[in-house]
Amino acid sequence: MIVDLPNTTTSNVSKRIQSLRAQGGVIALGRVLTLVVITKSGLEEEAIEAANEASREHPCRIIVLAAGSPEEPTRLDAQIRVGGDAGASEVIVLRGFGELAEESESLVAALLLPDAPIVAWWPNGAPENASETSIGRIAHRRITDSANEIDPQRALENIRDTYRAGDTDFAWTRLTNWRIKLAAVLDQAGSSPVTAVAVEGASDSPSTILLGAWLRQALEVPVTIVPGPVGTGIRGVQLTLTSGEIRLLRPGLSVAELTQPGQPAQRISLPRRSLRDCLAEELRRLDPDEVFGDTVRSLATSKMHQVSLHEQGILDLEAFGVPA
Structure with a gap:
């Protein structure tokens, strides 16, 4: 079942979810966490599909912030997906426009499951510092995917420079x-x-x-x-x-x-791992991945914050006749 709520508020979305539960009990109970997916409008379906599949192992509430154009008039369009359209979860898609196009805790606060861990996932467009974003500050785990960035190596360097306990990246999960x-x-x-x-x-x-x-x-x-x-x-x-x-x-x-x-x-x-496999693995643990933390921070061998990985001898392209 898919319910569209154009030009709405998060309060109305929350009330509609309660109404759906009262009418048919279609919303899964016993959910173990809230997964907040931060992406852009038009790029959300692949992430929703992976989250739906992973939710069969980890029942959760999935909140998708699919940012629309900041140039349009301010409004919030929402969509609720339950039953067969939401795996073992419930999916709430929020498309903010204008002033609501920015990622914000205020958009999701009324929809978070009470007393449940929060996992934030940026499938593309990772922030400069995940732990310092509005959503990142309230999340127990923060997942990025440096391989999906325009410059994957620079994205990895950025994770190294801004790492906080609770951060992880699918480049590591694939290993x-x-x-x-x-x-x-x-x-x-x-x-x-x-x-x-x-x-x-x-x-x-x-x-x-x-x-x-x-x-x-x-x-x-x-x-x-x-x-x-x-x-x-x-x-x-x-x-x-x-x-x-x-x-x-x-x-x-x-x-x-x-x-x-x-x-x-x-x-x-030794198959290449799917997006669903990576997400399901990361949802199995809510404590910091200390091995990832030690590994990504070991990339820094200088006190300077912006040291290229080429200069560290980790990725020595010149040794193989390839210009750096």
């Missing part, structure tokens, strides 16, 4: 399966120490940079980033041990090949 596989491989390697690491991935991929930083911090060895074609994500990791080399290579989108000294090559499932 979960890689980190699990690599941790298992290293565990099987036993006492043979790792002496060097090479990570091959797209030069525009913040996930590539974060994986290299995580491995460098965890293993305390030099890590080299081998840049691949733009838009391809992570392609592979090579671990140099005193006993030989371990390679985990994913040439396609879902299957990787693992080669280890003295063992036959293995084909293992």
Whole structure:
């Protein structure tokens, strides 16, 4: 069921939700959190679809702030989606125009679930400082996606410079399966120490940079980033041990090949993660991701706030004949 409320107020939206519940009990109870999605009008449907799918695992109230044009007369259009149009949740889409086009806590305050955690998600157009935005200040977790930004590397640098406990980024969430596989491989390697690491991935991929930083911090060895074609994500990791080399290579989108000294090559499932998978994982935890915090802050090796990652030797493009 979809109910449109043009030129309305959040108070009227709240009353209509209560009315729908009284009429048919169509609104799911037992919701565990409020997910606030901050985006622009016309870009919201992909995020709503992912949130609906994730809500089947984490029942929640989804509030979408889909900013309209600030040049139009000030008004608020709303839409309530329940039942089959809202997964295991209820979806409230707020389209603000004019003075209401700006992200604001006042737009969502009357619609937040009482005594429930708040998760803020910017699927695109991440703010300069998520924790200092109107919504970010009231959220327990703040999710961005640096890979969706115009300059992904600059977006990652910005997260490094403004990081606060509770921040996370889908560039990190997409690494979960890689980190699990690599941790298992290293565990099987036993006492043979790792002496060097090479990570091959797209030069525009913040996930590539974060994986290299995580491995460098965890293993305390030099890590080299081998840049691949733009838009391809992570392609592979090579671990140099005193006993030989371990390679985990994913040439396609879902299957990787693992080669280890003295063992036959293995084909293992390592699919690229969907938006739904990433969101569902982040909604499983409401405490700060300390490993992400340590990893993203480790990118800063200078007291200067605007140090390029190229200058840190993490993404050494010039070493591979590619101009920085």
